[in-house]
Amino acid sequence: MNTYNPIDLLFDGMEKLSPGGNVHTLSVLRLLPTQQFQVIVDAGCGTGRQIMVLAKELDRLIHALDSYELFLHDLTRRAKADGIEHLIQTHCMDMKDIPGVFQHIDLLWSESAAYNIGFSNALTIWGSAINKGGFAIVSELSWLRDQVPDVVREFFLSGYPDMQSIQRNLAVAENTGYRVLTTYTLPNDAWIKGYYDLLEPRAKALIDHPDSFVRDFAVETVKEIEIFKSSEDSYGYVFYVLQRA
Ligand SMILES: C[S@@+](CC[C@H](N)C(=O)[O-])C[C@H]1O[C@@H](n2cnc3c(N)ncnc32)[C@H](O)[C@@H]1O
Structure with missing residues (x-):
């Protein structure tokens, strides 16, 4: 039996589990035509860096x-330490079960997590729980241009073969019942500050770990960071700012 959890070892105590920061979360929030929401759900919140900033900004549960x-x-x-535990209610559940638990969502937020059940699938499933006229903000790893370095293309062919261009994802959003309001692409430095700059030394320190799961996870993470460095901005995290049609 595997006694080490590579995720805990690599990410323990990290505020960010994905690229991006509070300034980007707030910039995306302000792209919406309203800031008034009753029911707000964060799907795949992780340790919730983005929820902390959203809860403080919106002052809503x-x-x-x-x-x-x-x-x-x-x-x-973290919420207790910041005195905002009354604004955050946690649910340990699968994001694909959202419609069974929430029926009238005004704002569905999901940063770097929809890929776990597939972008198109996630939009379809969540759409049935979002009010007509309600909003979905979903970030998704996307190709930013056609010219992609071979090494990058190969990495994602095995690592995330479902990655699509922005245009394809916009079509997916429209076909699954949303109006596209706009998109927002995370800038390059949002991947590094507080994320890859912390993750890289952690992963390198685990490369000789006695447990093979941990070693493999560490090697894959180091590789992912190298790929990012040679990506020539060919891919990025794109926030799709959508309204339920
Ligand atoms: C890359 S992390 C992003 C976390 C957070 N949104 C952020 O940006 O820091 C992806 C998250 O999705 C969660 N996750 C994966 N599959 C899930 C599922 N089927 N249902 C709910 N959460 C899931 C993971 O536990 C993890 O916290």
Whole structure:
């Protein structure tokens, strides 16, 4: 039996589990035509860096859901430390079960998490739980241009073969019942500051770990960071700012 959890070892205590920061979360929030929401759900919230900033900005309860309980514990601890635990309600559950638990969502937020059940699938499933006229903000790894270095293309062919261009994802959003309001692409430095700059030394320190799962995870992470460095901006995290039609 595997006694080490590579995710805990690599990400323990990290505020960010994906690229991006508070300034980007707030910039995207302000792209919406309203800032008034009753029911707000964050799908795949992780340790909830983005929820903390959204809860403070909107001063509303946010339902924070993730399938990994330890991330939710971490989020609760952070929320308590910041005095905003009354604004965050955690749910340990699968994001594909959202419509069974929430029926009238005004704002569905999901940063770097929809890929776990597939972007198109996520939009379809969540759409049935979002009010007509309600909003979905979903970030998704996307190709930013046609010219992609071979090494990058190969990495994602095995790592994330479902990655699509922005145009394809916009078509997916429209075909699954949303109006596209706009998109927002994370700038390059949002991948590095507080994310890859912390993750890289952590992953390198685990490369000789006695457990092969941990070693493999560490090697894959180091590779991912190298790929990013040679990406020539061919891919990025794109926020799709959508309204339920
Ligand atoms: C890359 S992390 C992003 C976390 C957070 N949104 C952020 O940007 O920091 C992806 C998150 O999705 C969660 N996750 C993966 N599959 C899930 C599922 N089927 N249902 C709910 N959460 C899931 C993981 O536990 C993890 O916290």
